[in-house]
Amino acid sequence: LPTRLGCITDACDGVEDLSDVSDSAYGIFALTAATGDSTYADAASSSARYQLEHMAVAGQPGLFWNMLNKSEGGRPLTGIAQPFRSQIEGSLFLQAYQHTKDEALLAGFIAQADATVGYQDELGLWMLWTPNEISTGYLHPRYNLWYAFSLVDAYDTTHNASYLDAAVRTARFYATSVQQPDGTIWYKT
Numbered sequence: 066l067p068t069r070l071g072c073i074t075d076a077c078d079g080v081e082d083l084s085d086v087s088d089s090a091y092g093i094f095a096l097t098a099a100t101g102d103s104t105y106a107d108a109a110s111s112s113a114r115y116q117l118e119h120m121a122v123a124g125q126p127g128l129f130w131n132m133l134n135k136s137e138g139g140r141p142l143t144g145i146a147q148p149f150r151s152q153i154e155g156s157l158f159l160q161a162y163q164h165t166k167d168e169a170l171l172a173g174f175i176a177q178a179d180a181t182v183g184y185q186d187e188l189g190l191w192m193l194w195t196p197n198e199i200s201t202g203y204l205h206p207r208y209n210l211w212y213a214f215s216l217v218d219a220y221d222t223t224h225n226a227s228y229l230d231a232a233v234r235t236a237r238f239y240a241t242s243v244q245q246p247d248g249t250i251w252y253k254t
Contacts (some may be wrong), residue, residue, distance in 0.1 A: 090155030127180025154211035189234030
C-alpha cells in the first residue's frame with residue numbers, strides 16, 4: 066500500500082527510484098480492472114499525485130526528479146548526475162487520470178509527453194536521461210521502448226502527431242540498429 070510519499074513498494078525504505086512505480090503502472094491498473102478491487106489503482110493514483118505535487122522540477126514543465134529520499138521527508142534526491150526525466154514510462158499519470166478523473170493528472174501527462182518529445186535525440190533515444198549513459202554510449206534495452214510506448218498513449222489521447230512521430234523514430238532505431246535478426250535485444254547494448 067502507498068505511504069504518504071507515494072511509494073508502493075518496500076524499496077522505499079531509504080531512496081526510491083519512482084520509475085519503479087511508473088514501470089508497473091499498466092499491471093497495477095489492469096489488476097484493478099481484472100478484480101474490480103480499486104485498492105491497486107488507488108495506490109498507484111496516490112503515487113501519481115505525490116509525484117505530480119512534490120517531484121516536479123521547478124521551471125521545467127513535464128520533468129520530475131526520479132529519486133526520492135525518504136529519510137529526508139520525501140524530498141527529491143538531487144545530488145546525482147541527471148536525476149530528473151519525464152517519468153512517462155507506464156503512462157502512470159494518464160492511467161491515474163482515467164481512474165480518478167483528476168484533470169491535473171491529465172495535464173501532467175501531456176506535459177510529460179511534451180518534455181519526452183523535446184528531449185528525444187535524432188536517433189529516437191533519450192541518452193541524456195538515466196539509465197542510458199551518454200558518456201559510454203550504453204542504452205538500456207527496454208527504457209527507450211517504455212518511453213515510446215507511452216508516447217503512443219499520448220497520441221491516442223490527444224491525436225497530436227508529434228507523439229506518434231517520436232514513438233516511430235524509436236521503433237525504427239530499434240528495428241534497424243538494436244534488435245538482432247532473430248528478435249533478440251541484448252541487455253548490454
